[in-house]
């Protein structure tokens with residue numbers, strides 16, 4: 001349920017509604033920073049919903065009381081009708097310009113990371129990606145450089161002045177990764193790791209939440225709700241391909257997810273064409289499709305020497321190919337009244 005206050009409602013009237021919500025054992029959550037106060041009522045509402053709607057409607061200063069049809073409340077468009085803009089070190093995601101994050105799957109060395117960072121910046125990327133803590137399917141595969149990788153990312157950021165997105169895998173490592181990262185990535189395997197979601201929700205760091213390979217769009221939004229309910233509304237969603245019966249590509253890009261998410265939620269939506277296809281040959285096509293469908297950004301794997309990459313070489317673009325991707329995506333963005 002959401003309670004929409006009149007624009008001229010006084011702070012005392014808002015307070016009285018909040019107090020009443022608490023008195024009946026529920027939790028008020030105010031959408032901060034908007035002119036008209038909208039109060040979400042969180043908690044287990046029982047069968048008396050209709051009575052509650054009438055009850056709150058009678059409070060002074062209340063304009064309307066609506067039931068939110070979806071299970072996610074704070075992530076819903078009903079609660080927050082305007083698009084949310086998430087700021088990542090001054091870079092605005094969701095503000096109309098398509099934001100491109102690019103870089104290797106894993107941080108392997110300073111020379112590798114800095115070289116790729118300079119190249120993707122020259123092509124016009126806005127953000128750097130690179131994993132220091134790597135969630136690998138096999139325990140025998142390269143697991144990432146850990147904190148050393150985070151330090152290398154800091155160096156690449158110094159050289160290029162691009163903000164950095166990197167994955168945090170464990171709730172005990174959130175503080176460590178947040179010291180170095182501008183945007184905390186939650187990987188597909190951790191989308192439903194609720195202690196981790198709560199932990200990043202307790203920070204004020206922006207979060208890139210990737211969709212679980214076997215999870216519905218609804219599940220993704222419920223996971224976003226976990227983060228926002230802890231007080232951190234800086235959430236960017238990422239469609240990164242799902243598991244289907246189709247096995248000609250690593251995953252199947254659910255392009256539908258882009259307009260569905262834009263309809264159901266106010267949160268910005270990015271697409272990762274690299275993990276979604278698993279093959280560099282398809283990455284540029286899917287990037288263009290994602291931007292045409294309304295994505296607010298892309299997360300693209302780029303490597304200076306893909307055959308020798310320690311992870312995800314087959315899906316990594318060489319810098320020259322990434323340059324082509326950027327110029328093609330720019331034209332698609334213009335065609336749909338966006339910029340890059």
Ligand code: PEP
Nearest residue numbers: 105187188189210240275
């Ligand atoms: C990654 O971005 O390198 C990654 C591991 O992504 P995902 O969690 O989507 O597989």
Ligand code: MN
Nearest residue numbers: 105301311312
């Ligand atoms: Mn990868």
